Amino acid sequence: MGRLAGFKYRDVARKLRCLGFVFDRPGPGSHEVWRHAASGRKVTLPRHARDIAEGTLRAILREAAIEVDDFLKA
Numbered sequence: 001m002g003r004l005a006g007f008k009y010r011d012v013a014r015k016l017r018c019l020g021f022v023f024d025r026p027g028p029g030s031h032e033v034w035r036h037a038a039s040g041r042k043v044t045l046p047r048h049a050r051d052i053a054e055g056t057l058r059a060i061l062r063e064a065a066i067e068v069d070d071f072l073k074a
Contacts, residue, residue, distance in 0.1 A: 001054070002054050003068065003072065004054045004057045004058060004061075004068065004071075005051070005054045006051055007051060007052050007057060008049075008050075008051055008052070009045065009046070009047050009048060009049075009052065012045060012052060012057065012060070013034075013045065015071055015074040016034055016043070016045070016064070018074040019036075019064075019066060019070070019071070019074050020036050020037050020038060021034045021035065021036050021037070021043070021064070022034065022035060022036075022037055024042065027044050027045075030046060030047050030048060031044050031045065031046050031047060032044070032045045032047055033045075036064070039065075041063075041064055041065060042063075043060050043063050043064045044060075044063075045060060
């Protein structure tokens with residue numbers, strides 16, 4: 001298990017809010033689209049009861065242009 005393992009939807013959503021993202025709209029199925037207020041970058045966040053897979057979370061951070069260390073500190 002890496003540093004990004006074990007995060008739930010609620011944890012990731014809270015950290016994204018701290019980093020300037022806001023809920024934009026519902027996405028397909030059980031997903032949500034979040035948008036950065038200043039840059040306009042969009043990320044799709046799965047809204048599941050289980051933990052978000054580490055690879056999925058890394059892809060979300062890459063799409064949002066967020067460094068892992070910045071995410072963990074938020």
